[in-house]
Amino acid sequence: MRATEISLTGLDVEWRRLEVIAENLANANTAAPVKGPVYQELHLISGPRNDFGAMLNRTDAGGKGLDIDTLSGVAVQGIVASSSPPRLVHEPGNPMANSQGFVAYPAIDHAGQMTKMIETSRIYEANIVAMSLAREMYTKALELGRPR
Amino acid sequence: MSATPIPPIAALPAVTPQSIVPTVLPVVQPPGSASFGQMLLNGLDKINDKINNADSAVRAFALDDSIPVHQVTFALDQAQSSMELALQVRARLLDGYQQLMNMQL
Numbered sequence: 001m002r003a004t005e006i007s008l009t010g011l012d013v014e015w016r017r018l019e020v021i022a023e024n025l026a027n028a029n030t031a032a033p034v035k036g037p038v039y040q041e042l043h044l045i046s047g048p049r050n051d052f053g054a055m056l057n058r059t060d061a062g063g064k065g066l067d068i069d070t071l072s073g074v075a076v077q078g079i080v081a082s083s084s085p086p087r088l089v090h091e092p093g094n095p096m097a098n099s100q101g102f103v104a105y106p107a108i109d110h111a112g113q114m115t116k117m118i119e120t121s122r123i124y125e126a127n128i129v130a131m132s133l134a135r136e137m138y139t140k141a142l143e144l145g146r147p148r
Numbered sequence: 149m150s151a152t153p154i155p156p157i158a159a160l161p162a163v164t165p166q167s168i169v170p171t172v173l174p175v176v177q178p179p180g181s182a183s184f185g186q187m188l189l190n191g192l193d194k195i196n197d198k199i200n201n202a203d204s205a206v207r208a209f210a211l212d213d214s215i216p217v218h219q220v221t222f223a224l225d226q227a228q229s230s231m232e233l234a235l236q237v238r239a240r241l242l243d244g245y246q247q248l249m250n251m252q253l
Contacts, residue, residue: 004222011218128218138229142236 002071003134009073010127013046016076017120020044024113031096032086032104039106040081041113049075191237195230202227 020042032038048055049072056066084107092101205223208215 004225008218008222011222012216015216015218131222135225135229139232142232146236146239 004131006071006073007127007131007134009049009075011124011131013044013074013076014120014124014127017044017046018117018124020079021113021117021120024108025110025117027106028108028110028113030106031094032106034096034098038086038104040083041106041108043080043082045077045080046074047077049073188237191234195227195234198223198227198230 024041027039030039050070055070086104087107088102088104090101091097091103094103097103202220202223205215205220209217209220
């Protein structure tokens with residue numbers, strides 16, 4: 001049942017990615033305090049659970065390529081904040097405004113986040129489809145040679 | 149204006165087919181007295197573990213839904229599919245037994 005386990009890691013990662021996107025969208029209007037850092041757009045970094053370079057540079061197989069047994073799905077490698085400068089909005093009445101009357105808002109690409117969110121949802125669904133297909137194959141294999 | 153000549157297409161390197169099909173299954177050697185009944189019991193223990201996993205996942209989800217739903221449904225599905233496998237083994241075992249019992253002597 002390795003295929004379902006690989007799909008499960010995909011589900012886990014996409015679930016986390018959605019959490020990060022939700023965090024970004026929730027903080028889209030967070031003004032930075034006058035002497036504090038502004039919220040930065042967060043990115044979830046994911047990668048193969050096994051060391052992909054080592055998988056590719058396998059020397060023991062005589063250059064026959066990847067070993068099927070090293071496939072083990074995806075894992076969250078970490079969350080990284082972007083370093084884009086804040087979006088300065090002139091709001092002199094805002095208590096968070098600096099001496100020039102500017103308020104620092106995070107430079108979050110709203111449309112980009114929405115696109116990523118839909119992408120995340122689709123990949124999640126694709127992993128579910130892959131998982132149910134693996135399940136279907138398992139069930140079919142159980143029917144093999146069954147006495148009627 | 150001089151055009152650089154296009155190099156001829158090189159022959160593709162020989163591709164050695166990856167050996168996925170002839171996987172040599174490891175010989176399962178249950179420890180101790182390797183009887184068939186013991187193997188069945190070990191399998192039942194594993195199924196029981198999976199059912200317990202699913203049970204605790206459902207319990208954890210009922211208490212606190214911070215764990216992703218798919219982990220709960222995955223644990224349930226794993227338990228169900230191994231249960232189905234066990235039922236198949238049982239059905240075939242019984243079938244073999246009955247064929248032996250109905251044998252005309």
